[in-house]
Amino acid sequence: MSSPDVPTRAPARYGPYIISGILLAIAVVVPLFVPAYSVDEPRLGGMPFFYWYQMSWIPVTACLVGISYWLVSKEDRRRRESARGMTTAEGEP
Amino acid sequence: MIGASVPLAVGDRPINGVALTIVIILFVVVAALGFVAARWRREEATGLHSLDEWGLGGRGFGTWVTWFLLGGDLYTAYTFVAVPAAMWATGAVSGFFAVPYTIVLYPIVFLLMSRLWSVSHRHGFVTPADFVGGRYGSKALTVAVAVTGIVATMPYIALQLVGIKAVLTVLGLGSAENVLLTDLPLIIAFVVLAAYTYTSGLRAPALIAVVKDLLIYLAVIVAVIYLPIKFGGWGTIFDAAEAKLGAVNPATGKPAGVFIPGAGSYSAYWTLALGSALALFMYPHSITGVLATKSRNTIRKNAAVLPLYSLMLGFLALLGYAAIYAGTKPIDLNGAVNPQLVVPQLFLDHFPDWFAGIALAAIAIGALVPAAIMSIAAANLFTRNIYRDLIRPDAKPRQEAKVSKIASLVVKFGALIFVIAMDQSAAINMQLLGGIWILQTFPAIVAGLYTRWFHRWALFGGWAAGIIYGTVAAYNVVNPVTKANFGGSIAAIPGTDLQVYIAVVAFAINLIVAAVLSLAFRAMKLPDGKDITRSSDYGADEDDPKVAEIQREYPLGEPGAPAF
Numbered sequence: 001m002s003s004p005d006v007p008t009r010a011p012a013r014y015g016p017y018i019i020s021g022i023l024l025a026i027a028v029v030v031p032l033f034v035p036a037y038s039v040d041e042p043r044l045g046g047m048p049f050f051y052w053y054q055m056s057w058i059p060v061t062a063c064l065v066g067i068s069y070w071l072v073s074k075e076d077r078r079r080r081e082s083a084r085g086m087t088t089a090e091g092e093p
Numbered sequence: 094m095i096g097a098s099v100p101l102a103v104g105d106r107p108i109n110g111v112a113l114t115i116v117i118i119l120f121v122v123v124a125a126l127g128f129v130a131a132r133w134r135r136e137e138a139t140g141l142h143s144l145d146e147w148g149l150g151g152r153g154f155g156t157w158v159t160w161f162l163l164g165g166d167l168y169t170a171y172t173f174v175a176v177p178a179a180m181w182a183t184g185a186v187s188g189f190f191a192v193p194y195t196i197v198l199y200p201i202v203f204l205l206m207s208r209l210w211s212v213s214h215r216h217g218f219v220t221p222a223d224f225v226g227g228r229y230g231s232k233a234l235t236v237a238v239a240v241t242g243i244v245a246t247m248p249y250i251a252l253q254l255v256g257i258k259a260v261l262t263v264l265g266l267g268s269a270e271n272v273l274l275t276d277l278p279l280i281i282a283f284v285v286l287a288a289y290t291y292t293s294g295l296r297a298p299a300l301i302a303v304v305k306d307l308l309i310y311l312a313v314i315v316a317v318i319y320l321p322i323k324f325g326g327w328g329t330i331f332d333a334a335e336a337k338l339g340a341v342n343p344a345t346g347k348p349a350g351v352f353i354p355g356a357g358s359y360s361a362y363w364t365l366a367l368g369s370a371l372a373l374f375m376y377p378h379s380i381t382g383v384l385a386t387k388s389r390n391t392i393r394k395n396a397a398v399l400p401l402y403s404l405m406l407g408f409l410a411l412l413g414y415a416a417i418y419a420g421t422k423p424i425d426l427n428g429a430v431n432p433q434l435v436v437p438q439l440f441l442d443h444f445p446d447w448f449a450g451i452a453l454a455a456i457a458i459g460a461l462v463p464a465a466i467m468s469i470a471a472a473n474l475f476t477r478n479i480y481r482d483l484i485r486p487d488a489k490p491r492q493e494a495k496v497s498k499i500a501s502l503v504v505k506f507g508a509l510i511f512v513i514a515m516d517q518s519a520a521i522n523m524q525l526l527g528g529i530w531i532l533q534t535f536p537a538i539v540a541g542l543y544t545r546w547f548h549r550w551a552l553f554g555g556w557a558a559g560i561i562y563g564t565v566a567a568y569n570v571v572n573p574v575t576k577a578n579f580g581g582s583i584a585a586i587p588g589t590d591l592q593v594y595i596a597v598v599a600f601a602i603n604l605i606v607a608a609v610l611s612l613a614f615r616a617m618k619l620p621d622g623k624d625i626t627r628s629s630d631y632g633a634d635e636d637d638p639k640v641a642e643i644q645r646e647y648p649l650g651e652p653g654a655p656a657f
Contacts, residue, residue: 006629007629008629008630008632008633008634008637009629009632024200024203024204025200027196027197027199027200028197028200028201028367031193031196031197031366032193032197032363032366032367033363034354034359034362034363035356035359038353038354038355038356038359039353040353043328043331045326045327045328046326046327046328046329046330046331047327047328047331048331048352048353050185050353050354051189051331051411054189054192054193054196054407055192055404055407055408057193057196058192058195058196058400058403058404058407059400059404061196061197061199061200061400062199062397062398062400062401064200065199065200065203065396065397065400066397068200068203069203069390069393069394069396069397072393073390073393076390076632076634079632080634
């Protein structure tokens with residue numbers, strides 16, 4: 001490398017990433033587990049369970065991704081501020 | 094579809110004047126917007142004379158614009174036509190899988206795309222193949238990714254034309270006898286599209302997407318509330334669908350479709366959803382939408398709000414069932430049944446002409462947005478990864494923009510000829526293959542975002558293995574009625590009875606080959622390519638300086654660079 005690798009972020013705290021990882025994994029695995037919802041009853045407003053159950057996962061996923069966004073971006077901001085604080089401090093003449 | 098269908102000469106439809114007028118007015122408004130877009134947020138000093146400006150809209154789209162742009166880009170007109178058509182014809186497995194597909198998509202996007210954004214921001218990458226080139230320093234792998242992207246995108250553009258065609262047919266434009274007259278409106282629409290894409294670049298679809306998405310939401314919300322009330326509730330609609338899909342087809346001796354998947358279809362259903370979700374953001378037009386955003390977090394924020402489109406798609410899919418209850422007759426110009434006409438016909442049958450006009454215009458404009466973005470994305474791939482990497486390594490940004498503009502025209506007219514000259518089913522087959530092929534670029538692109546463990550030539554080997562298996566397996570699927578090859582995208586895993594999406598098996602083969610070859614090549618100490626990225630690049634945000642501004646460095650561009 002012709003220029004040094006200056007870190008853009010300070011080391012991570014693992015907590016927020018692990019929690020978001022679990023939330024996102026739920027949002028992927030549960031809607032794909034077909035045996036859990038491949039039935040007609042109970043219907044909702046005439047709609048078979050198979051259809052309304054999957055539709056209702058759409059807002060749930062949106063919430064799970066939203067929570068992950070909040071967790072990760074908060075930690076991301078902290079890492080960035082801490083990394084930039086260090087470089088400016090060292091870079092002062 | 095195939096030549097065997099008997100032309101009954103009953104196909105000529107009356108022209109619906111009111112609906113047609115509304116479609117034409119909205120089309121003109123949108124075309125004007127497309128040209129005006131050239132002046133939107135433009136840097137006066139540079140104009141649109143670089144790929145960053147022409148091909149990525151200045152890399153400055155915020156959360157709102159991106160929401161409309163990606164919504165218009167991913168949920169294409171063909172989706173709006175094909176998903177309800179599949180529900181109408183064969184039910185849940187081939188149609189409703191679109192719902193879990195567009196659910197599991199967003200966690201995946203959340204994980205992957207901000208890293209790709211960061212490294213592309215730092216190094217000025219415009220295409221996924223740019224990233225692969227910078228990461229692995231392998232021409233073969235870069236070109237493989239670029240060519241796969243272009244080849245997979247072309248039929249996708251052609252399918253957008255199929256979507257417009259469905260609308261025009263239902264409106265009464267076209268006749269069974271005069272082929273040129275039938276295709277003329279399509280040709281005009283496409284010439285206008287090509288012209289404003291050429292002048293305005295990605296800004297045109299971004300601006301048009303706002304209009305298109307608002308129209309589509311309006312049409313779907315009204316239809317989803319009004320039609321069930323008119324037909325006596327969802328219960329009667331679903332009962333009619335269950336009866337139709339359960340009826341035995343005399344040609345195959347099997348039920349016509351699947352109302353609720355039985356145990357035998359579970360694996361097909363979830364692999365279709367997962368494979369499609371993994372593949373979608375490997376398509377160049379999706380990545381173009383991501384790289385056009387302003388900041389690292391824009392795409393993550395959008396991963397939480399884009400599912401609103403999935404909800405709309407889910408309801409739209411159910412309109413396929415509503416059409417079963419309503420007895421909609423999607424008869425094409427040649428007198429044959431064409432399921433793709435189901436949704437346009439449903440709107441025309443059950444709404445006042447002016448509202449049907451708005452809904453049909455929404456579908457037609459909905460084809461223009463993705464077609465524009467796809468042609469830009471394919472053109473960028475050609476410019477960056479074929480023209481620059483292979484022909485003119487010293488191409489200046491201005492030259493790149495010029496080449497890309499012309500390439501976008503070539504791509505669009507290629508798609509137009511495809512649709513006019515060849516059978517519609519050819520475009521559909523190619524699109525099916527395209528989905529299988531594009532997933533084979535996943536290991537090179539995504540693994541590279543996290544690790545360089547895979548060897549560049551091993552990734553190339555895996556890509557080739559996946560493409561070959563996927564193509565052969567798709568060819569061997571025979572349509573039970575027409576006996577044609579490429580009859581679907583589901584096949585048994587070799588050696589088992591488990592029916593799954595072919596792309597997923599090809600992807601697994603790809604990964605295994607890439608891993609085994611990586612171990613072998615590392616043991617043989619074959620050279621690694623030059624990697625210009627650093628671990629810090631993958632976490633950089635919009636406030637970090639661009640590496641490309643400090644040093645212009647690209648391994649494939651250096652004289653005497655490794656050729657393979």
